[in-house]
Amino acid sequence: MRRWRESSLSDRDNGGTVAASSDTRDLESDAYGDVGAETTRGGGAGEGGMGGGNVGTECRDTGNAGQENAANRVRIFMRIAYDGRGFHGFAYQPEVRTVAGVLSDAFDAMSCSHSSIVCAGRTDAGVHAKGQVVHVDVDEAFSPRNLAGSLNRMLAPEVVIREAGMAPPDFHARYSATARSYRYTILNSWMPDPLMVHRVWHVREPLDVRSMRMAADCILGAHDFSAFCRRRKGESPGTPIVREVFRSELIVSFPDDQAEGRVLMLDISGGSFCHQMVKSLVGTYVEVGRGRLTPADVYCLLQSPAGSRVSTLAPSAGLCLMRVDYDGCELRDEYCSFDGRTGRLDAAGHNIRA
8 A cells, every 4th residue: 555645835845844844845866956846848837736836947738728627637646767878867958858858748749638747856867767756647538557558668668657556636746755765886896897887886996885884874864964965056055954864774795797896785765865965975985985084074074064065976877766655644545556466457457567
């Protein structure tokens, strides 16, 4: 049974709130520009968000009938995966290729009137996703099952709809989310791997894993991550950027085909992440592993962030949005009846996983 948390408008407007309120304005995924996750095109307020339109980048709503069709639309959610190499991030940007852009174009190709495409976290250029979640309002004549199948035929394997289903009108991919989980992968070996080059950060120098783990432990809990975040334009440099991290773990594996190296996987989960936070943290951990910084330096950056800004930013290629969690309010079984063990769909075809 899928669950999510409902959030109030006051939650959305409180930039200093930590993970206990499901949103904190600056969602990570290393987003460009403003804080919103709504991705429509053209002028005007988007229809996909809660509480009156977009709070972020305005793009367009392709519903030709506009507000007249709003009553005939239903809200669906989709859990999607994509290879970030060919995209300039998730959010729509004029003149460049983005995930939201190709999704919107695919809806148009099906003559499917739709609202804003709203995501749980906008990913930066080159960042991948395995469990991104979006919601969109579509014409009630289109079932989630048929939409998912058509989108996969048009966009796979670069973009894949892994799951799709009906959602209540108040479900919001961004504001209802209570946790987001990322994985950053590092290939620590003398020789690069051409089959992994677009999925990892290749670091040749031997890294001190023990020290890196100590640094990763420092960020658990609620802290002011100002030293690890890129501020929005016009934001006061002295404003704290408080976020809460639930999980910070470094996993080491030794693949059979990497006899002279190892793969380091940095897993981090939290309520929300500010701009470039994950890549800044990973870059700092690598500096610790190289011996240029110590775990104590990371602790000091969290305790006295004023005027500090880390200098090493990990490349986008190694970062992947793994999953988004929704807790606090039950979603009825009829909306989410996918059986993960057997792969069956419900009779109405409300959910599908590729």
